[in-house]
Amino acid sequence: MEPTADQTPVTGDGFPGSGRRVLVTGAAGGLGRALARAFAANGDRVALHYASRRAEAEETAAALPGGGHTVLGADLTDAARAGSLVEAAAEALGGIDVLVNNAAARTAAHPPVGTPAADWVAAWERHVAVNLLAPAHLSHAAAQRMIAQGGGGRIVNVGSRGAFRGEPDHPAYGATKAGLHALGQSLAVALGPHGIAVASVAPGFIDTDRVAHRLSGAEGEELRSQSPFGRVAVPEDVAAAVLWLASPQAQWSSGTILDVNGASYLRT
Incomplete structure (x- = not known):
């Protein structure tokens, strides 16, 4: 029998262990698909967000273990849709315990030398809207819901090593991922008192x-x-890290930025 909102198993700190209500943005394919699978395999119910790839999102949802999953579409460049997406996920799942900000934009290369002004502006506006403003608005809406529910919650952001090593051909991507990391640290301090x-x-x-x-x-x-491992990541490598950061055991890692790059870039 699936746990309902009132039957969700919880840990000692009041945060659910499994049977959680999870919203994953950008879940139609790629890393988002692996994230949805990881949470579903953990016994959680997942709301899979998509921007335009509805058929792929529905295919992903249909293949997930367990039941009670849902598929939700939203254009995250529209600030108003962010709050609506969280409410739709909470309504479909009976609440929301975990938000994974995975959806991201990475447009064509736009190096500062050689990129026409109009293309430069368009690239920055797109990246800021999807990679920074959307997670900020989604996190705000999810936090209000989690606080109202009581019992705490988890928010995990998918950033990038490019925030640290630089992205000369995709500067808007690197900058907005750095902003996403900073947003997560600010929210960790602000939302910690609420669990x-x-x-x-x-x-x-x-x-x-x-x-x-x-x-x-x-x-x-x-x-x-x-x-040094001679390979690149597979989506499951990153999904495993996100699943742990969203777990009750990872509370004391709140505020962290976890490198998941196979020692391909080392920060000091």
Whole structure:
């Protein structure tokens, strides 16, 4: 029997162990799909958000273990839709215990030298809207819901190693991921008194369908050589880290930025 909102098993600190209500943004495929699978395999119920790839999101949801999952569409460049998405997820799941801010934009290359002004502005506006403002609005809405429910919650942001090493061809991506990390740390301090832990992961290159073409030839060799393990990440590598950060046991890691890049970039 699936746990209802009143039957959700909880740990000693009042935060659910499994049977949680989880919203994953950008869950149609790639890392988002792996995240949805990881939480569902943990016994959680998942709301899978998509922006435009509805069929893929529904396919992902249909293959998840367990039941009670739902698929929700929203354009996260519209600030008003962020709050609506959280409310829709909470309504479908009976509440919300975990938010994973995974949806992200990474437009065409836009180096500062050689990029026309109009393209430069468009790239920055797109990245700021999806990578920074949307997680901020989603986190605000989810926090209000978690506080009203009582018992705490978890917010996990998917950032990037590019926030630290620099992204010369994609500066808006690197900058907004750095902002996302900073947002997570601010929220960790602000929401801790309410039992809500907030953390981020900073992955390196992840082998997904959308970027698989880059792993052939010389570029693929260079990407794999960045890690001493001689490979790039698979989505499950990152999903496992997110699942742990969302667990009751990870409360004391609130505010952390966890590198998940196979030692391909080391911060000091």
